[in-house]
Amino acid sequence: MSRPHDKKKKGASPADAATEALADALQPGQSVELLKELHILTREGRLNQDSRRKLKQVQHLYQFIEKLLAELPEQGAHATVADHGAGKSYLGFILYDLFLRHRSDAWAYGIETREELVQRSQELAQRLGFERMRFLPLSVAESTQSEALPARIDMVTALHACDTATDDAIAFGLAKKARFMVLVPCCQAEVAASLRQHKALALARTPLAELWRHPLHTREVGSQLTNVLRCLYLEAQGYQVTVTELVGWEHSMKNELIIARHTGQRKASAAQRLQALLGEFGLESLAQSRFPL
Numbered sequence: 001m002s003r004p005h006d007k008k009k010k011g012a013s014p015a016d017a018a019t020e021a022l023a024d025a026l027q028p029g030q031s032v033e034l035l036k037e038l039h040i041l042t043r044e045g046r047l048n049q050d051s052r053r054k055l056k057q058v059q060h061l062y063q064f065i066e067k068l069l070a071e072l073p074e075q076g077a078h079a080t081v082a083d084h085g086a087g088k089s090y091l092g093f094i095l096y097d098l099f100l101r102h103r104s105d106a107w108a109y110g111i112e113t114r115e116e117l118v119q120r121s122q123e124l125a126q127r128l129g130f131e132r133m134r135f136l137p138l139s140v141a142e143s144t145q146s147e148a149l150p151a152r153i154d155m156v157t158a159l160h161a162c163d164t165a166t167d168d169a170i171a172f173g174l175a176k177k178a179r180f181m182v183l184v185p186c187c188q189a190e191v192a193a194s195l196r197q198h199k200a201l202a203l204a205r206t207p208l209a210e211l212w213r214h215p216l217h218t219r220e221v222g223s224q225l226t227n228v229l230r231c232l233y234l235e236a237q238g239y240q241v242t243v244t245e246l247v248g249w250e251h252s253m254k255n256e257l258i259i260a261r262h263t264g265q266r267k268a269s270a271a272q273r274l275q276a277l278l279g280e281f282g283l284e285s286l287a288q289s290r291f292p293l
């Protein structure tokens, strides 16, 4: 496979600005063929403005993930990764190319409901000889029960998995005893719908309900609250949680990166806060379905 960094070393002309830009954008050893197949690079191997952004986004996320994957052997773990709501599997392929293919104990699974995307990713993995990649035409919720997946998965990723698919990914991670969960949530409608339903009651009860009185605010508060509840839930289930911004995601408003690391120390205070918040916002119905403790 050709590698732009090799080209650079062999003395490609410094005047070739496009080649230089490409070499800067790529990680050492990154496959140009793969990026062409993913349409991140043109057939001529050039980056256009759009593809540059897309590449930057995934590479940025990769930098967070790489550090976590490197910790797995210290923990006596393999490197089994399940990517939920995989779409075209940009993340899975780039992870495999840069990291997982160098580890003989590594496996990458892409979970995606759209069969045509699953089919395409499977064919691409075969063409590239990425032997330890599998793609399953399943919903995240179904995948938890699927026998095509191992009982244990070391890392769960969910990048803009729609709506409650992020919650299902968390449930999957808990069932598979994941060491890490790396989540960039997408839009979320479930909590907002519940807030909307009980709005009149909430407004009569507390001035805080002004925070979600207007429909736009209902959506925003619903989304924010969902992620807060997810973090508390993860802490209550024995994970240490970091919330940060996924910089480099300029074209998306969904820019929150939640990284959960398993410690095994279940925080009782987080469980209490979770219950209290659910009560305060009239979301008790979600306690069993989304946040069973």
Ligand SMILES: C[S@@+](CC[C@H](N)C(=O)[O-])C[C@H]1O[C@@H](n2cnc3c(N)ncnc32)[C@H](O)[C@@H]1O
Residues within 6 Å of the ligand: 084, 085, 086, 087, 088, 089, 090, 111, 112, 113, 114, 117, 138, 139, 140, 141, 158, 159, 160, 161, 162, 164, 165, 168, 186
């Ligand atoms: C916004 S795309 C993100 C794709 C990819 N992760 C990325 O960032 O490029 C969300 C993907 O999740 C898939 N999806 C939505 N709900 C799902 C579910 N419950 N289970 C599995 N896949 C789901 C959709 O079909 C879509 O391909």
